[in-house]
Amino acid sequence: MIERFSSGFHPFVLPFLAGMVFVLGYCVYGIVRILFQLTGEDRRRFFLSLVTPRTALKNVKDIFCDCLLHVKLWKRNRMLGFMHSSIAFGWFMIIVLGHVEVMLFLPERIRLFYYPIFFNFFVAETDSTIQGSLLFFLMDFFLLVILIGIALAMVKRVRSRLFGMRRTPRPSLLNQIGLYSLWAIFPLRLLAESFTAHISGGSFLTIPANWVFRQFLGNDLNMLPTWWAYSIALGVFMSVLPFTRYMHIPAEMMLIPMRNAGLKVRNARKGFARVQVYSCPNCGVCIDACPMSVDKANLKDCTVYLTRQMRRGNERRIAEISDKCLLCGKCEAVCQVGVEGPKLRLLNRAERKYAVKADYSGIPAASLAEAAKGGKVLYYGGCMSQLVPSVGRSMESIFRKAGVDYTWMDRDGGVCCGRPMLTAGRLEEARKIVRKNTEVILGSGAETMVVSCPICYKMFTEEYALPGIRVVHYAGYMEELLKEGLLVPSRSDLCYVYHDPCELGRGCGIYEEPRRLLGKLAGIAEAEKNRAESVCCGGSLGSLTLSFAKREKITRAALENLYTSKADAIATACPLCTATFARYADRPVRDLAEIVDRQTVGKLKLETI
Amino acid sequence: MTDFGFKLSKSATLDLDKADTGLYERLCSLEPDARICMNCGSCSATCTAAPFSGMSLRKVILGLQRGQDVRPMLQGCMLCGKCSMVCPRGINTRHLLLTLCRIYD
Numbered sequence: 001m002i003e004r005f006s007s008g009f010h011p012f013v014l015p016f017l018a019g020m021v022f023v024l025g026y027c028v029y030g031i032v033r034i035l036f037q038l039t040g041e042d043r044r045r046f047f048l049s050l051v052t053p054r055t056a057l058k059n060v061k062d063i064f065c066d067c068l069l070h071v072k073l074w075k076r077n078r079m080l081g082f083m084h085s086s087i088a089f090g091w092f093m094i095i096v097l098g099h100v101e102v103m104l105f106l107p108e109r110i111r112l113f114y115y116p117i118f119f120n121f122f123v124a125e126t127d128s129t130i131q132g133s134l135l136f137f138l139m140d141f142f143l144l145v146i147l148i149g150i151a152l153a154m155v156k157r158v159r160s161r162l163f164g165m166r167r168t169p170r171p172s173l174l175n176q177i178g179l180y181s182l183w184a185i186f187p188l189r190l191l192a193e194s195f196t197a198h199i200s201g202g203s204f205l206t207i208p209a210n211w212v213f214r215q216f217l218g219n220d221l222n223m224l225p226t227w228w229a230y231s232i233a234l235g236v237f238m239s240v241l242p243f244t245r246y247m248h249i250p251a252e253m254m255l256i257p258m259r260n261a262g263l264k265v266r267n268a269r270k271g272f273a274r275v276q277v278y279s280c281p282n283c284g285v286c287i288d289a290c291p292m293s294v295d296k297a298n299l300k301d302c303t304v305y306l307t308r309q310m311r312r313g314n315e316r317r318i319a320e321i322s323d324k325c326l327l328c329g330k331c332e333a334v335c336q337v338g339v340e341g342p343k344l345r346l347l348n349r350a351e352r353k354y355a356v357k358a359d360y361s362g363i364p365a366a367s368l369a370e371a372a373k374g375g376k377v378l379y380y381g382g383c384m385s386q387l388v389p390s391v392g393r394s395m396e397s398i399f400r401k402a403g404v405d406y407t408w409m410d411r412d413g414g415v416c417c418g419r420p421m422l423t424a425g426r427l428e429e430a431r432k433i434v435r436k437n438t439e440v441i442l443g444s445g446a447e448t449m450v451v452s453c454p455i456c457y458k459m460f461t462e463e464y465a466l467p468g469i470r471v472v473h474y475a476g477y478m479e480e481l482l483k484e485g486l487l488v489p490s491r492s493d494l495c496y497v498y499h500d501p502c503e504l505g506r507g508c509g510i511y512e513e514p515r516r517l518l519g520k521l522a523g524i525a526e527a528e529k530n531r532a533e534s535v536c537c538g539g540s541l542g543s544l545t546l547s548f549a550k551r552e553k554i555t556r557a558a559l560e561n562l563y564t565s566k567a568d569a570i571a572t573a574c575p576l577c578t579a580t581f582a583r584y585a586d587r588p589v590r591d592l593a594e595i596v597d598r599q600t601v602g603k604l605k606l607e608t609i
Numbered sequence: 610m611t612d613f614g615f616k617l618s619k620s621a622t623l624d625l626d627k628a629d630t631g632l633y634e635r636l637c638s639l640e641p642d643a644r645i646c647m648n649c650g651s652c653s654a655t656c657t658a659a660p661f662s663g664m665s666l667r668k669v670i671l672g673l674q675r676g677q678d679v680r681p682m683l684q685g686c687m688l689c690g691k692c693s694m695v696c697p698r699g700i701n702t703r704h705l706l707l708t709l710c711r712i713y714d
Contacts, residue, residue, distance in 0.1 A: 323704075356710040359684035362661040383657050383689040416657050416687035424688050424707060433687055541690045544707065547642075548699045579694065 001105035001123045001132070004199070008122065012224065013114040016231040019238030020113070026242045027250045030278075034254070037270040042263050049261035059257045066336075067252050068092050073336050079163045080283075083156065086149030093142040101135055117234070120193050121227050125201035133203070140203035143193075146186045154183065167293065168284040169304045171245075175282070178244035181237040188230040195223045251278035252337060265340060268347035269310070276339045280307035286331035286341065291536040294557040295550065298324065303331040303341030310344070320545075322348040326554075327423055327542025328502040333532045342542070349425025349544070358429040363415055363436050369443025375407035378446035378469075380460075382453035383416050384575040391452055391575050394597035398478065401602025402486035407444065415440065417456035418463065420541045434463055441466055450477045452593060454504035454574045455541065461508065473504065475514040475573050478596050482520060487600040495523035496595070497567035499558075499581070500534035501574035514573045514592055521599040525565035535561045537572075539580030555584050571595055628676030632713065636673065639708050642700040646670050652692035652702055658685040666692050666702055669709070683710055 035043060049055040065071040068089045074081030098116030102109055105123065109115045115122065157179075160168045171179060193202060194209035202210065213222070241247060255275045265273045284304050292298035301321045309317040322345040331341040372378060379399065385391045392408070399406040418433035441449060441464075449466070451457040452474040460471045472480075481487045498518055504510050511531050518524050529535055538554030546554075559581060562570055569588040572578055581589040637643045646667075653665035662685025672679040683706070692702040 352711065354707075354710045355713040356680060356683045358686070359681075360661070360687075362685060364661075383691050387655065387691055387694055413657060413660055415661075416689040418687070420690050420703075421688045424703070426688070429688075539694075541703075544704050545701065547701045548693070548696075 002126055003106065003109075004122055004124050008109055008112060008115065010118075010121065010227075012121075012228045012231050013118055014231070015228075015235030016117065016238075017114055017235075019235035019241075023238040023241050023250075030242075030250075031254065034271055034274055037267075037274065038263070038272070039266065042266075042271070046258060046261045046263060050257060055257075055260050058260050062256045062260065063253055066256065067249070070336070076285075076334070076336070077164050079152070080156075080165075083149050083152040083163075086145045087153070090142045090146035090149065094139060094146070097135060097139055097142070101132065101139075104135070105132065118227065118231070120196050120200040120202070121223075123200050125199065132201070136201055136203040140205040143186065143190060144205055147190065150183055150186055165284065165288060167287045167299065169282050169287065169308075171282070172308070174240055175244045178237060178240045178246050181233050181240070182246070184233040185230070185237060188226065188233050192223075192226040192230040195220070195226050245280070245282035247278045248281040248337065251275055252281075255279040255338065259338060265343050265347060268344060268351055273344055273347065276344065277307045277310045279337050280304060280339050281337060282308070283336065285334050285336065289330045289334045289533075291326060291328060291330065291538065291554050291558065292324070292546075295553045297550075301325065303335070303339060303344075306341060306344060307339060318348055319352075321345070323544040324546055325543060326502075326536050326538070326540040326546070328536035328540055329506040330502075330533065330536065333506050346423060346425055349423075350427055352425060354426065358421075358426070358432055360415075360432050360436055365436050365439040366443065368414070368440045372407050372409045372440060372444035372446070375405045376447050377404050377406040378409050378441065378444050378449045379406050380409045380414070380417075380449060380451050380453075380456060382410070382451065382456040382575070383420075384453050384455065384579070386410075386413065388575040388579050388591065391578070391591045391593050394591070394593035395450070395452055395474065397597050398481070398487065398593065398600070401597075401600065401604070402481045403602065403604050404481075404486075406450075407446070409440070409444065417453075417459040419455050419459040422459070422463070423542050424544060430463070434459075438464055438466065441469060448472060448477075450474050452575065452591075454501045454507065454510075455576065458503045458507045473508070473510060473513070473573075475510065475517055475592055478592070479513055479517045482517070482600070486603050487596070488603060489520050489600050491520075492522040492595075492599050494569055495525050495567045496569050496571035496590075497525045497527050497562050497565040498530075499527070499537070499562055499570060499572040499577060500531055501572055501577045502534070502536050502540065504573055505534055506532055514571075517592065518571055518595065521595055522571075523567075525567040527562045528564040529561050537577040537580040539576045541576070551580075552584065555580055559585055623675050625675065628674075630674060630676050633670075633673035633676075635712055636705070636709055639712065640701075640705045642698075643670060643705060645698050646700060647698060649697060651695040651697060655691040655695050657689045657691060658687050661685055666706070669706075673709075680713065683713070686710075 038046065070081050070085040070088065073084055098119055101119050102116045156163045190205065193206045194213060197206040197210035258272055258275060263272045267273060282304055286303045287293055287299065290302045292301060301324045306321045309321060325342065325345050327342045329342050379395055381392045396408065415437050416433060417437065418430040421433060422430035446469060449469050449471045451460055451471060457473045482489060496518055498515055500511060515524060535558040536554065537558050538551040569590060570581055570585060571590055571592060573592045575591060578589055578591045648667050648671065650667045653659060653667045656664055658664035662682060664682045664685040669679045669682050686706055688703055688706065690703050696702055
């Protein structure tokens, strides 16, 4: 290899250089700003994790697998996985191989960071090129891989359904500029390298192309314009990058180490939240996943639009999107990057100020605790169980049959668990409720607390400190009773489809216990979308602004999903889901407690017979 | 006056001409559904906070229409949402209460 220009410079690299300097400067500024926004403890933890070998290795592995190979996306959707990994990994390899070429053939030029990108323009082939033929082949190979990825991307833009996506977000103007400049980069690179391939050498793609071009163009005058075009495309892409979705490329490399360091989102607008917002690649997977998207009016209230509006600082829309969400958590479950949509919304709600502060001094915790004394097991039905009284009644009957020494904490109305207040973003108010309940529960002297509502269960396990008290969800508790032989099952002929309540499944990670329990008592079928992909019933208290009339469509869509199982009846483990489904379902909807009560006989009773 | 051990009680008459309904009007402009409330009291019957603070959304709305101070009731609300589920008029009571807590002066 010999250099064609002794200066090692040509003005056409300037657009690329300007874009590169701009984007690097922007990223450095962004990183410094975000690090300053973190709390002192978080910052220390983050830096510590960067030098801890275990997390540092995990960072490298995660960045390689998620950002370059898109392993998670492959698992979810092969077409999308191939498209993204071919562009990302291919581009990465071209940059790496470009550096290898420079280091092998012209090591003194490695300091010029445009050199590896435009290597083929600056060099002429000599005998030593033979050694580099493998490198040239690899360069052409990865360019081909990228070009296939770009072609797929073009098809996807026109027909997203071929890629299994019903809806994709509408790109803004800047995003379109970014997109089209990205598409232009690689075909232009192929053209540029092809025009110089008879000088610099090439491989299976560039040499035949060069031969074709020379047949009818016949001179080297086309060389420079194509290299200029290639450099301009790169420059344009990089100068719009910070204002487009492609910001997710650098942001994700920050998000992964932060997540591995165990950082939590503490403020809706600063630090880690900011990184998450910038990491959203606008892929739109959350649009199809969102239960609200069955209604066209809600299409622009998915997480992808939340992050977009948060980047723009559109306060009116941020409030609207944050308040409408059901907080079912499905967007977070399907997100390839790990944007915590519900958490961001909740913290946005928490920014709001209220003139009337709660005052629960009227709640007589001491006398409530006195009334709750007596049993070893404390049963908490929660507010929703009072609207579905059969749940409480069934639980009582089960306790009696099994001979359990129990007290029903909120039989005659009790204190709310505090989660509805928490999801409304009034964190201080929720803490006041938590304090009251803690006093009652600790004062009751119980050892086990059984909770029949997943909303309350999540609250009790996450926000309460109840030393010495085991908090169990009733599904797990009833399974224990069956195992211990205190309840004896008698199977029903009915086949139930089990609906995973959001707060129990995605919220607490409980998927198996209710299914095992149900399997012992009746037939069990699965809906098309279940477990982590289960569809919210639409009754969620998470949404502040969705009125009941507007929830009907969501509920009906969730029911359609359950009907795909062809089961005779619907079973669920949440009184709120039960009540919501029962309103529109064409088949019986039963809570787990009701089914268990129907299909079991107490051991004591059997012995007396 | 001689103390006979009993006296005339204060009149319970409400003078709606003198009542300050500014807050109610502001609430209605933000939450138009407040106007369709028919005071059935379903919300009060299911209210979790009622036994502890006398909270009743029905009374809150009535109180606002009469220009009374409803703050003590609002302070007891736990936002559990049962009222919104039983409302026969389909009013989003939780959001109405949140808005009221926000704009109260």
